[in-house]
Amino acid sequence: MDLVALADFNLVARHGGFGKAARATGRPKATLSRRVGELESSLGLRLFERGARDLKLTEEGRALFERTARLLSELDDTASAIASGGHTPKGKLRISAPALFSQSAMGKIAAGFSLKYPEVRLEVTTEDRPVDMIEEGYDLVIRVNPDPDINLVGRAFLRDRLVVVASPNLSRPTGALAAPGVARGAGER
Template structure:
């Protein structure tokens, strides 16, 4: 297989069109079109559906792009490392991280990493949705309790747990009376929460009076005494220590694990390895207390 033609195919697939790819690479559009046509001919496969205004990968083209894109990137990085005489981390590093971790810790982590590795151009986007690492061009993703994925490998670098907390001024109702609750999102329709307390399991009836889109917002509303909330212990440890919030119990079966994930078919680049090592240095034990240190008191 012609590696140059394969490289041009990946360029066009990444930019979604011959014109955009040609402008980005400073290459003639006709050359890219001819190279891709030659590759299709050698494989006896149609890799793109060519419409009047749009270019779309076929199923075979998408499979080829997903399986060869990372390999070509690895070849480029290996050649660059050899040419520079070492494996110093350099180049662009794209990371997707969840909202709460980004709000509490990622700013300081990113700044420290940039100071330590000035030749790496770090780009971090914040989103809780599952991202397609190959399709969207991420080198590393951080996710909370991710679903199994055969195409990815990773490791846990932090653990946390959910606790139910409230203002000291809010008393727990007697019997089966529901307590006002602040919940995240719109999907939580549960009428009661299962808690673990020093005296054993208990059931806490709840009446959601506020639905908010972020856990930081939930914490702030709980601080104001509106109701109880389920929050990561790392986010409220300062409040619990100061007595501005009190813990009613731990949420049963709600352990939190933060994972770093990356494509399994790709050798780790020096910059990805450097970031993984940096996280290990920042969270050597991976405990909630270590994450709480990043939360403003």
């Protein structure tokens, strides 16, 4: 079925005539008439009773109009929403974040997000344990050095460097007690 012809049929049915539909949309009356005629031919039935001065839907035409008008309207709405970049996000966003990150940065991030997307309800859980994102129903999980998971998509958004710091008076371990990751000071070997 030709969707353009179906849309033109709905246009004519909604306005109650070819002339009215043509004036309302700025489309040629002949084009609308031709498309509706093509639709009637492809379906093998009459959709309109054409009189000298009026146009009335047939029983089949009324049934087709009632069943397709809402669907075509939804298609138009969907196309408009996609063309305009979608709709405003809304709903609930569940996030799990480590305690230190939550204390130092999550409040500011969540506040900014809430201002930008007021229809999204944030639920932030602070925990350091590994979570099963899918099983526990989280939309976003923030973790430090997470184990790779082929079922999830991840991205690093912060980098950190760990540094071991101690008082200069603290004696360095020697021999078997020496930690292999501890660098010797300048001049020591």
